[in-house]
Amino acid sequence: MIEAGEATAGRSHFSCQLCGQHHHGDMITMREMMFGTREEFDYFLCDNCCTLQIAQVPDNLAAYYAADAYYSFGEGTGEARWKSALKRICARGMIGRPEKYPMGNGPIDRIRRGAEPWIAQVEGLWRDAAVLDVGCGKGARLEALARLGFTDLSGVDPFLPATQEGTSVQGIHFFRGELTEIDGHYDLITMHHSLEHVAEPRRLLVAARERLKPGGRIFVRIPLLQDWVWRKYGANWAQIDAPRHFYLMPQAAFIDLAKSAGLDCISSGTDTLGWSLARSEAYARDIPMYNSPGQPNALPFTMSELAEYDRQAQTLNAAGEGDQGYFVLSAA
Numbered sequence: 001m002i003e004a005g006e007a008t009a010g011r012s013h014f015s016c017q018l019c020g021q022h023h024h025g026d027m028i029t030m031r032e033m034m035f036g037t038r039e040e041f042d043y044f045l046c047d048n049c050c051t052l053q054i055a056q057v058p059d060n061l062a063a064y065y066a067a068d069a070y071y072s073f074g075e076g077t078g079e080a081r082w083k084s085a086l087k088r089i090c091a092r093g094m095i096g097r098p099e100k101y102p103m104g105n106g107p108i109d110r111i112r113r114g115a116e117p118w119i120a121q122v123e124g125l126w127r128d129a130a131v132l133d134v135g136c137g138k139g140a141r142l143e144a145l146a147r148l149g150f151t152d153l154s155g156v157d158p159f160l161p162a163t164q165e166g167t168s169v170q171g172i173h174f175f176r177g178e179l180t181e182i183d184g185h186y187d188l189i190t191m192h193h194s195l196e197h198v199a200e201p202r203r204l205l206v207a208a209r210e211r212l213k214p215g216g217r218i219f220v221r222i223p224l225l226q227d228w229v230w231r232k233y234g235a236n237w238a239q240i241d242a243p244r245h246f247y248l249m250p251q252a253a254f255i256d257l258a259k260s261a262g263l264d265c266i267s268s269g270t271d272t273l274g275w276s277l278a279r280s281e282a283y284a285r286d287i288p289m290y291n292s293p294g295q296p297n298a299l300p301f302t303m304s305e306l307a308e309y310d311r312q313a314q315t316l317n318a319a320g321e322g323d324q325g326y327f328v329l330s331a332a
Contacts (some may be wrong), residue, residue, distance in 0.1 A: 002139055007122065012042055012127070013322065016046040016053065017048055017053060017199075017247070018051050018202075018247065018249070018253060019044055019047070019048050019051070019253070021047040021048035023047065025045070026044065026290035027042040027043070027054075028044060028082070029042065029043075030197045030235050030236060031242060032242055032243065033062070033238070033241075033242075033283050033289065034244075034289045034290060035289070035290050036288030036290055036291055039243075041243045042055040042241045042275075043055060043199060043240070043242070043315065043321060049106075049183050049249070049253040049256065050225065051116055051225070051247055051252050052225050052230075053245070053248070054243055055105065056330065057246060058243050061243075063197070064243055064244055065284045067161055082092070084147045087111060087112075088115075088148050088149055090115060090170040091149075092114050094119065094120040094125045095119050095120065095127065096119070096120070096121055096122060096123055096126060097120055097123070098123055098267065099299050100112075100120050101117060101120040101121060102117050102120075104294075116141065118190070119145075121219070121267065121330070122188060122219055122328055123267075124327055125187075125188060125201075127149045127150050127151060128152060129188050130154075130185075130186045130188070130213070131152065131153050131154065131186060131187065131189075132150045132154045132155070132156065132182070132186045132330050133153075133155045133159055133191075134155075134157075134191045134204070135156055135191060135193075135194025135197065136156060136157045136160070136174070136188060137160075138160070138164065139155050139160075139168070139172055139174060139187065140174045141192060142154075142170075143168075146171070146172060151264060153171070153172045154172065154175065154184070154186070155173070155174050155175070155182075156174075156177060156182055157174075157175075158298060160176040160177060161176075162172060179204060179207045179208060179211070180213060180304045183211045184211065185211050185216070186212065187213050187215075187216050188213075188216060188219060189218045189219070190220075191204075191208070191221065191222075192219075192221045193222065193223070196222050196223060196235040196248065197245065198244045199246060201247060202260060202261050204313065205258060206261045207265060209261060209263055212330075212331055215330075216330070216331075217266070217328055219328055220254075220280065220326065220327075222254065222327045223245065224248075224249065224254075224322065224323055224324055224326075225248040225323075226250070226303055226322075226323055228321065229323045233283075233284065234278045238276055239276060239280075239323055239324065249254060251325060253267075257326070258327065259332070262332050263329040263331060264329065265327055267331055268325060269320065269325060270321065270323075270324065270326075271317060271325060271326055272322030272324050273311045273313055273324050274306060275299075276308035276311065276323055276324065278301055278306060279299065279314060280311045281301075282299055282300060285300065312332070
């Protein structure tokens with residue numbers, strides 16, 4: 001059972017924003033560690049649904065998304081044409097086929113892991129599907145999908161640079177704003193590590209459900225608060241990402257949240273990467289991700305140690321215990 005632990009900052013009197021349970025326990029101090037400001041924020045752990053959540057969303061939230069440094073708004077590095085062609089060929093056989101999700105270490109699986117492997121988990125997905133990515137940043141994931149042959153792509157983000165709004169040269173439609181402002185309907189709506197940044201996640205899920213075409217799906221990826229990760233890393237867990245992440249949920253809490261939004265969970269799993277474990281270890285040593293915006297800190301580990309973190313991540317995923325996961329949802 002997840003417990004609050006020892007790092008506290010006084011008593012709190014809040015209600016869980018997901019299940020409504022009143023909380024009268026201790027506050028837990030979290031530090032901003034992505035950009036190394038080490039500014040402190042209060043979080044609390046719900047006694048009922050075990051969701052870790054921020055006590056007060058900062059008023060100046062945009063200040064914590066440095067335009068040139070926050071990863072989803074960074075400049076893309078481009079990709080050689082031969083590499084894009086190779087990924088496109090290898091990805092062809094896994095689109096919409098969960099049984100083809102790359103789990104092995106052979107050459108095809110290694111290439112597929114670099115080709116948006118989540119596209120395998122949405123059963124029946126096809127390249128002409130109308131796809132909307134919520135919280136798309138500058139659209140790196142949508143551009144990757146375009147290189148894989150997807151032809152009907154859109155993205156929405158409230159922090160999208162104004163100069164990017166409209167249709168890109170790849171034919172991707174970008175909207176600056178909230179999902180509730182979008183009128184279209186889609187075969188697939190994706191939320192790749194964006195739901196945890198939203199103050200009202202149930203409202204966002206409802207808005208997504210209302211914009212699905214008949215038979216459409218919602219694909220959500222979020223950090224997952226697992227017992228082991230909280231015991232091992234506590235406030236140093238990299239996926240907390242204070243104050244940008246408002247909610248860190250266990251699987252059961254998210255499935256209950258989706259159900260309350262009129263959605264059924266068709267399938268789910270975990271897809272932890274070794275960097276999350278390595279970065280958590282670095283935070284425990286007080287080493288932030290960046291010294292200042294745009295100047296990343298190298299992880300203080302050898303190549304063999306980093307490879308071991310990757311192996312640990314694979315083991316955790318095989319057991320369904322990774323610290324981030326995915327959910328495929330449909331309208332109930």
